[in-house]
Amino acid sequence: MVSDIDTLVDLRAQLRGDSLKKQLSAVHELLALGQAGLEALTATLVERKDEQPTILDGKIFQVLYATGQDDLRGLLTQHWPQGRLEMPSAQGVDYxxxxxxxxxxxxxxxxxxxxxxxxxxxxxxxxxxxxxxxxxxxxxxxxxxxxxxxxxxxxxxxxxxxxxxxxxxxxxxxxxxxxxxxxxxxxxxxxxxxxxxxxxxxxxxxxxxxxxxxxxxxxxxxxxxxxxxxxxxx
Missing domain, CATH: 1.10.10.1770 (Gun4-like)
Structure with a gap:
């Protein structure tokens, strides 16, 4: 029988893969695992914070925000006060x-x-x-x-x-x-x-x-x- 730890390891590996479909599936599966899954998603997002954001980062940011947990929202605000994506504008438009x-x-x-x-x-x-x-x-x-x-x-x-x-x-x-x-x-x-x-x-x-x-x-x-x-x- 596969343990929760093995499942977490497998899903974390899926997040690091090249298939967007598998990445998004892993996000939803980790979310269903409760607190341990949320911690894995949080760790992944923070690990990637110096990389160019992708659809995966946007999705993880969304699901963590949607939990409504103050500690998670605080962490998101701490690292990305304006959201995960930068918003350059040639005309100074606030996005x-x-x-x-x-x-x-x-x-x-x-x-x-x-x-x-x-x-x-x-x-x-x-x-x-x-x-x-x-x-x-x-x-x-x-x-x-x-x-x-x-x-x-x-x-x-x-x-x-x-x-x-x-x-x-x-x-x-x-x-x-x-x-x-x-x-x-x-x-x-x-x-x-x-x-x-x-x-x-x-x-x-x-x-x-x-x-x-x-x-x-x-x-x-x-x-x-x-x-x-x-x-x-x-």
């Missing part, structure tokens, strides 16, 4: 509140805030009108789009983010008629109703969030998915 919402898995509020941050990048006129013209997107700094995308990616088990949407769009030969249903923005040629029709949790299909465009137009999304920020990704 801290967005990171906080994503850590809490409040994806609906995070989506609304993402649109507000895109408006902030576009300038005062866009902030006032509360949406972004497609012509304004090309002026967005690369670093800011990477920051927003990374936050969504690392706190969604890799399911959400502009880069995920772009990958799906390219895989469909840039066919919008296939793209909208794939990410569940359209069903039977009818636009998904906002907000009630959208799925605000990780059961959503890949690329479902962020919406980024409350008007659901092709031109805005096309500008976003062809932005120079993604040129290195093909």
């Amino acid at each position: 801290g509140p967005l990171q906080d919402l994503l850590i809490q898995q409040d994806f609906e509020a995070a989506d609304r805030l993402t649109l507000a941050k895109l408006c902030e990048l576009a300038g005062p006129t866009a902030v006032k009108r509360k949406w972004v013209y497609f012509t304004e997107v090309e002026q967005f700094p690369v670093v800011d789009l990477h920051t927003i995308d990374r936050l969504w990616l690392d706190y969604s088990e890799g399911k959400f983010g502009f880069s995920v949407q772009r990958r799906i769009w390219l895989s469909l030969g840039k066919n919008w008629d296939k793209f909208w249903p794939r990410i569940a923005w359209k069903d039977d040629n009818i636009w998904t109703r906002y907000p009630g029709g959208f799925i605000w949790d990780l059961s959503a299909p890949d690329g479902h969030l962020p919406l980024s465009n409350q008007l659901r137009g092709v031109r805005m999304m096309a500008s976003l998915l062809t932005h120079p920020a993604w040129s290195e990704e093909g």
Whole structure:
């Protein structure tokens, strides 16, 4: 019979592996083991604190925060007072509140805030009108789009983010008629109703969030998915 210690050792090894699927599975299994599992997750996160954060770090940070344990939250705050990810911005935009919402898995509020941050990048006129013209997107700094995308990616088990949407769009030969249903923005040629029709949790299909465009137009999304920020990704 496998002992709890052996199980912990095996799961810790899984966390160090290269398979994201196995890493995420190990996080959930460790969580189910109670305090010993939480201690293993905490140790892993701290061990990795000088490394570039990945989806694994975002997930561990999320589950530790979600425990509500004061000691764990204190440790997270001690090491990462603003969250696990750095949030560079070429325009001095504060993405801290967005990171906080994503850590809490409040994806609906995070989506609304993402649109507000895109408006902030576009300038005062866009902030006032509360949406972004497609012509304004090309002026967005690369670093800011990477920051927003990374936050969504690392706190969604890799399911959400502009880069995920772009990958799906390219895989469909840039066919919008296939793209909208794939990410569940359209069903039977009818636009998904906002907000009630959208799925605000990780059961959503890949690329479902962020919406980024409350008007659901092709031109805005096309500008976003062809932005120079993604040129290195093909």
